[in-house]
Amino acid sequence: MRQATIIGCGPAGISTAIYLKRSNIDCLVIGKDFGALKDYPKTIENYYGFKDPISGNALISGGIDQAKRLGIEVITDDVIALFDRGSFFEIKTKSDTFTSKTVILATGKVRLTLDVPGFRTYKGKGVSMCAACDGYFYKKKKLAVIGSGAYMQNELNYLKRLTDDITVFTNGDTLTDTLDLPVIFEPLKALIGDQKVTHIETHLNKYPVDGVFLAIGAPSSLEFASQLGVIVEKGNVSVDENYQTNIPGLFAAGDIIGGKLQIAKAVYDGMNTADSVIKYLKLQTT
Amino acid sequence: MRQATIIGCGPAGISTAIYLKRSNIDCLVIGKDFGALKDYPKTIENYYGFKDPISGNALISGGIDQAKRLGIEVITDDVIALFDRGSFFEIKTKSDTFTSKTVILATGKVRLTLDVPGFRTYKGKGVSMCAACDGYFYKKKKLAVIGSGAYMQNELNYLKRLTDDITVFTNGDTLTDTLDLPVIFEPLKALIGDQKVTHIETHLNKYPVDGVFLAIGAPSSLEFASQLGVIVEKGNVSVDENYQTNIPGLFAAGDIIGGKLQIAKAVYDGMNTADSVIKYLKLQTT
Numbered sequence: 001m002r003q004a005t006i007i008g009c010g011p012a013g014i015s016t017a018i019y020l021k022r023s024n025i026d027c028l029v030i031g032k033d034f035g036a037l038k039d040y041p042k043t044i045e046n047y048y049g050f051k052d053p054i055s056g057n058a059l060i061s062g063g064i065d066q067a068k069r070l071g072i073e074v075i076t077d078d079v080i081a082l083f084d085r086g087s088f089f090e091i092k093t094k095s096d097t098f099t100s101k102t103v104i105l106a107t108g109k110v111r112l113t114l115d116v117p118g119f120r121t122y123k124g125k126g127v128s129m130c131a132a133c134d135g136y137f138y139k140k141k142k143l144a145v146i147g148s149g150a151y152m153q154n155e156l157n158y159l160k161r162l163t164d165d166i167t168v169f170t171n172g173d174t175l176t177d178t179l180d181l182p183v184i185f186e187p188l189k190a191l192i193g194d195q196k197v198t199h200i201e202t203h204l205n206k207y208p209v210d211g212v213f214l215a216i217g218a219p220s221s222l223e224f225a226s227q228l229g230v231i232v233e234k235g236n237v238s239v240d241e242n243y244q245t246n247i248p249g250l251f252a253a254g255d256i257i258g259g260k261l262q263i264a265k266a267v268y269d270g271m272n273t274a275d276s277v278i279k280y281l282k283l284q285t286t
Numbered sequence: 287m288r289q290a291t292i293i294g295c296g297p298a299g300i301s302t303a304i305y306l307k308r309s310n311i312d313c314l315v316i317g318k319d320f321g322a323l324k325d326y327p328k329t330i331e332n333y334y335g336f337k338d339p340i341s342g343n344a345l346i347s348g349g350i351d352q353a354k355r356l357g358i359e360v361i362t363d364d365v366i367a368l369f370d371r372g373s374f375f376e377i378k379t380k381s382d383t384f385t386s387k388t389v390i391l392a393t394g395k396v397r398l399t400l401d402v403p404g405f406r407t408y409k410g411k412g413v414s415m416c417a418a419c420d421g422y423f424y425k426k427k428k429l430a431v432i433g434s435g436a437y438m439q440n441e442l443n444y445l446k447r448l449t450d451d452i453t454v455f456t457n458g459d460t461l462t463d464t465l466d467l468p469v470i471f472e473p474l475k476a477l478i479g480d481q482k483v484t485h486i487e488t489h490l491n492k493y494p495v496d497g498v499f500l501a502i503g504a505p506s507s508l509e510f511a512s513q514l515g516v517i518v519e520k521g522n523v524s525v526d527e528n529y530q531t532n533i534p535g536l537f538a539a540g541d542i543i544g545g546k547l548q549i550a551k552a553v554y555d556g557m558n559t560a561d562s563v564i565k566y567l568k569l570q571t572t
Contacts (some may be wrong), residue, residue: 011334011335014334015334015550018331018332018334019332021422022331022332022418022421022422023418023421023422023444023447024422024425024447024448045304045308045352045356046304046305046308047335047553048297048300048301048304048349048352048549048553048556049297049333049335049336049340049345049348049349049352049549049553050335050348050352051348051349051351051352051355052352052355054335059335062335062336062337063334063335063337065337066331066334066335066336066337066338069337069338070331260557262557263334263335264301264550264553264554264556264557265554265557267333267334267335267550267553267554268550268551268553268554270334270550271546271548271550271551272546278447282447
């Protein structure tokens with residue numbers, strides 16, 4: 001059982017880890033990619049301390065190296081599900097499962113999205129980002145799950161309990177595992193409908209659907225937050241003055257909680273979140 | 287007449303300047319020396335983004351170079367007086383006088399000091415001024431904490447997580463609260479050692495130590511601010527949520543306003559202070 005697990009390896013996540021480590025709290029950082037700063041086209045000039053402009057990639061990898069040098073474990077993996085087990089959390093990644101007394105969401109704000117006409121129109125109108133949140137509304141309905149990896153599999157396992165009429169759309173990708181249900185490999189052309197989504201259109205066909213679940217790549221913290229019933233307001237995870245969500249032991253820092261989307265603010269969040277995590281852990285052991 | 291003049295060239299001052307400049311506000315930075323980070327004996331490991339430990343001097347001069355590269359004027363001079371001229375401020379330095387619509391105090395805090403032989407010798411050699419910075423190096427060691435008030439208690443709470451062998455030395459002062467660990471009330475005579483501090487000597491005894499943490503309440507270095515009637519509480523310049531003091535147009539950021547004495551916090555302060563200065567200047571011109 002770990003004391004703290006941080007999901008996200010950007011400024012907020014690594015800063016939290018560094019301050020935890022300095023207080024003798026070992027933590028695990030699980031990073032998926034470089035988040036909002038990945039391939040950031042301009043160099044960064046307004047984060048204090050760097051004489052010369054620095055690229056987003058260089059800053060992020062510098063931060064990861066800094067954490068590793070301090071003895072912090074940083075792994076690259078996709079977190080595909082997060083479970084609240086009462087007194088601890090279970091973090092399921094593509095290749096492993098971890099348990100931890102606290103979890104810090106610091107994945108930034110990159111959300112799952114689908115670059116296909118109709119996605120924005122029907123998001124929330126038959127197009128869902130979270131099986132655990134919305135699956136209930138689609139019992140015995142005709143569903144499409146868009147995705148091809150571990151996260152798709154995870155969402156599929158959930159939805160299979162609700163209906164046996166599910167088709168997987170890989171949007172041109174290959175599958176790592178074979179599936180015992182219909183799979184459409186054609187790239188998607190559009191989501192179409194009227195009040196709600198009614199069809200998925202590829203270049204070859206139109207497929208009727210009652211609901212569409214998006215499960216491409218890996219979910220962002222906002223998806224985990226939704227799975228756990230975390231309060232999200234205007235796209236930001238709600239936290240109290242201690243950076244704690246409405247779920248005890250679950251914290252959030254950086255862009256995901258809103259405010260200024262600046263490195264300086266994410267780093268500051270991380271420093272403060274570490275303090276709150278330390279206080280929380282102390283209360284658990286007394 | 288300048289729009290903004292920043293007194294102090296550390297993380298808070300330079301970060302304010304960078305964010306002002308990015309909003310097209312020209313400002314002058316007057317730096318006296320490198321403040322709390324000057325000759326900081328250990329390298330900095332907990333400020334996000336630096337793969338390798340960085341010295342205080344390197345960080346500060348990197349920040350100054352960063353500002354200059356962005357076209358910000360940074361001069362080295364002693365501010366000896368600051369006058370409120372109603373609609374503007376007059377800043378008198380050793381060698382010049384400037385006028386400015388706004389002034390940002392970012393001089394940091396004069397660090398704690400102890401008037402006992404051996405203090406200067408062993409500062410940075412087993413004698414630390416900051417539990418959060420250096421406590422990590424003293425896990426399970428025999429520590430002394432010098433102080434008697436709220437600040438000592440604060441440092442003590444931090445260090446207690448790392449070791450249970452702590453003695454408090456009040457240096458002749460009384461305690462406001464009782465403590466559940468050994469307390470020595472005898473006035474200090476000297477700090478002694480060889481390469482590093484090894485003992486605290488009083489007139490009665492020599493006490494062996496692995497490390498000493500100084501936690502005496504520190505007065506702020508704000509003689510010129512005091513001239514203006516700035517409200518100072520417990521050694522910190524009081525500011526509102528916009529980082530403005532009780533004097534319109536006079537702002538403060540970084541260590542001088544209290545809170546965590548950390549670079550991450552000073553940089554965050556600077557970012558926010560710049561926003562407030564911009565809003566203030568806009569109101570003046572409309």
